[in-house]
Amino acid sequence: MYSIYSDLKLPVKINQFFQKVQIPLANNRLKKIINHVKPSQILSIYPEFFHLKSSFDVSNQLGIPNSIYFHDALYEGLFNSYLENSALELQQQIFRKTKNIFVISDGLRDLFNEKYKTSSIILRHIYNGAQNTSFEEINNRQAFYCGSIYGINFNSLRRASQALANEGYDFNISTITNYYYLLRKNIVKSKKQIKFIPEVSEFLSHLNKQQILIVALDWPDESTIHKDELSTIFPTKMMEYLSSGRPILAHCPENYFLAKFIINNSCGLVSSDPSIENLSHVLRKLNNSSLCKELGQNAINSSSIFRGENTSLLLYKTLNSSL
Structure with missing residues (x-):
């Protein structure tokens, strides 16, 4: 072509x-x-x-x-x-x-x-890559996001970053988005938070070491992106997220497909109020090890629908x- x-x-x-x-x-x-x-x-x-x-x-x-x-x-x-x-x-x-x-x-x-x-x-x-078979409990207060950051998610990720800091998490990001852009948007405070991981095996290994995984989409009234585009986005890294068996925290409206998928498959929690306070409240729920085990195992189970066959x-x- x-x-x-x-x-x-x-x-x-x-x-x-x-x-x-x-x-x-x-x-x-x-x-x-x-x-x-x-x-x-x-x-x-x-x-x-x-x-x-x-x-x-x-x-x-x-x-x-x-x-x-x-x-x-x-x-x-x-x-x-x-x-x-x-x-x-x-x-x-x-x-x-x-x-x-x-x-x-x-x-x-x-x-x-x-x-x-x-x-x-x-x-x-x-997704035919590596897949964990069971949940492993991790309590290292590490949170991770992977993907581009632009008009679909920089407001929601900024709130997530602040809430994670308030709850004592270290927030790391793998992205090709410019560091100084992220700094201006108050999504990161230091270059140490940014680590682009192009190698698949290293990326999957990094996922397995996280206590929670973050995914976020902006609300229509804070984005120039069409509301129907926002509401139907399903981030491509969700397959790796699910296969890792780590609990997922999504920050987006509850009527978005991303939120519906997570709720219907009980593979994570959704913060559907655009506030740092609500995010912090949902994050504290993930201090419950039994809940995290349930969410992580459900994530592994739900990843099977993306198998190539x-x-x-x-x-x-x-x-x-x-x-």
Whole structure:
């Protein structure tokens, strides 16, 4: 596939112009690949807008059946960006013309069904990595977060950081987000809190040493991100979190899919009030070793739904039935 560069390090308007100019080049490259490979169908994947548009347009031009996989909501994910209108137009075309629409989670399936009256198939993330088999009690007052930090979560993580400090926890973060950004947002106080861990085995080992794991999403009234995007996000590191068997603390509204998943699977606790006081109250519940054991074991049990054989078999059967 032709690489469509999203950031050419040019002024914004020029950068946006060159993004769009690259699409015909990408389409021509994709057509050459299709003519060589002669696929029976195409699976287009989002969250990259231009690649999704290119594969969707080319498959329709050539009359090849096309299935779509949504890692995120399309229109809602690009809300308040210069691609907002283009995303809405493309989404409407996809919903109208595409037979198989796959989504990452129950939350995204419910959004498409309730908001757009569009049916979709849940194709969950795959996690075939190491998995603990039983809960191990740890009382080292270590808390850990892994992932990017930006408009979806910096307010909620700031509150989590303060509550953890109030309750005597050391809060460490693995992220590629700039340290000085985190310092300005009062999420960290020291560089020692930041440790990017790219190696999988080291990352999993680090998870196993934590007393609790943190995940957070902002409330709609404190974020520029569309409320339907926030409410359907399911962080990709949740699979490793669950497999580690460590208790999870989520800070987000209770009507978000992330909160519903944790509550329904009893694999963690949810602080659904945007206050440091509520977070501290929920954190103190995790001083109960029996509760932590129950949550940790449930996390391990619930991680089984992300095993690769479940997802690959569903994908194979669905695409095969479309031939």
